[in-house]
Amino acid sequence: MSIDNTVATDREHAVTAEVLASFDKTPDPRLRDVMGSLVRHLHAFARDIRLTPPEWEAAIEFLTRAGHITDDRRQEFILLSDVLGLSMLTVAINEAAAPGATESTVFGPFFVDDAPEIPLGGDIARGAPGCACYVSGRVRSVGGEPIVGARIEVWEADADGFYDVQYADGRSAGRGWLRSGADGGYRFWSVLPAPYPIPHDGPVGDLLTATARGPMRPAHLHFMVTAPDFRPLITHIFLADDPYLDCDAVFGVKENLVVEAVHHTDTPAPDGSHPQGGWTSITFDLVLAQADGH
Template sequence: MTTIKTGNGVSAEQAAIEQQLTDRVLASFENTPDPRLKQLMQALARHLHAFIREVRLTEAEWNTAIEFLTAAGHITDEKRQEFILLSDVLGASMMTIAVNNEAVGNATEATVFGPFFTQDAPEIPLGGDIAGDAHGQPCWVEGTVTDTGGTPVPNARIEVWEADEDGFYDVQYGDSRVAGRARLYTDADGNYRFWALTPTPYPIPHDGPVGRMLEAVRRSPVRASHLHFMVTAENLRTLVTHIFVEGDPQLAIGDSVFGVKDSLIKRFEQQAPGTPTPDGRDLGDRSWARTRFDIVLAPENT
């Protein structure tokens, strides 16, 4: 008797056994009262089973995966979210953002949120400094917030946050410092301005299971230099994005969480010590940089 093989080398009889299992699992969700939950659970089961069958997952590999997820749970706490890191490095975060932020005209593109946003950033006036005690080169950031029709958006809330020159966010230090983050509001003409630090490349936390995975596949944990923004305004779609530094060598190597988009790469112009600052701030013998980021918000529910 001839055994018929499928495309992946599995006999037709074995393939039928595996498909019957998938069918039973899918059927187990048929009585789910929430249609969306039913769709999600059945699609998850269908794709998960397809993955296992495609790669012919071994029991040892399954155990390794369970140990990996367990370790990710153990290292996660109120300041570190290993599952967000995992989502980021697999491109799942960026794919979710792409699905939920469809391109609308000239609206500014969204990118990954990241794990280091906090709700309690201090408010600063226009022209204020977000750095606090964080170390790094001062950087003047300015721009406008408009809608897709070019109308200025007054009183738009802008939240900004970034790492210091050593590559750490304030929450990574384990003390109560608040630095490298703030919120501010646009003026009546939709303009904003503030002092920050010139972004530098830094690695995502790679001392846990996600870092070990990246090392195993020979991928860099380093993120391209960037400054985070979240912009909200009435009747407009909330924008979560960041800008990247033109000329950063890491851009050619790759961003570890796939967050870079060409439209978000901005020129950070270096200024020699003694160059007058836009607001008259005296920086002594320090160099500084400046950049402009004009933000366009999409209509709400688009």
């Protein structure tokens, strides 16, 4: 029996060695390293769990379904990366140490390239349901200097827990971009973020159900900030006291990104308006780290 086991093990490792050798002439050294590591780890995984043909077929079917459900408005593979923690691990690996800078978190599957531009103090909600929310702060360097003209992309789900791209009518709501002012300040109207489930009507949802995991994300607002000579920042701000802060389906919560939303009833908003039903405000500075070489 031990001889048979040894022969079987040798056969398994011979397959891995043959596949690794097939990448030896890859011209790009980084691609060669990536493919070699991928093959070694993937084959080790299969040996470790003793992968069966039905399990292999189920995995292929799962990935095929993920491909079929993905389109220009839904990215199931990003969703899969998120729920497996790969997205946050990639952030952790690549987030260079910059004490004082705003921390990064997951990008998520709902960003779009053609969001409308809004002026300082403008409205990204544009009809999205929810309590009016005034978001403001400064874009600044770690040293405190204002960053003028930074591009700030913002997107969020509405009070019903849906992003605009999840509706079938082609609406654009709850997203936009603006530039920081002469003092680095930014401000805009939105709606108060609400917790919501990630899309769980596809293969990723089936995976969550099979593993007794929930699909909920705590209430948050997405930011992507870019400025010359600074590292791009992709982050969220999360609402304090949200019941899902400790069980985010995509592991994106960081303590320094949790903020308080202040509720206002009788006081006018900073722009002098009086939103019907009251309003909320969030203040958060976006602090960028300098790019390498600057």
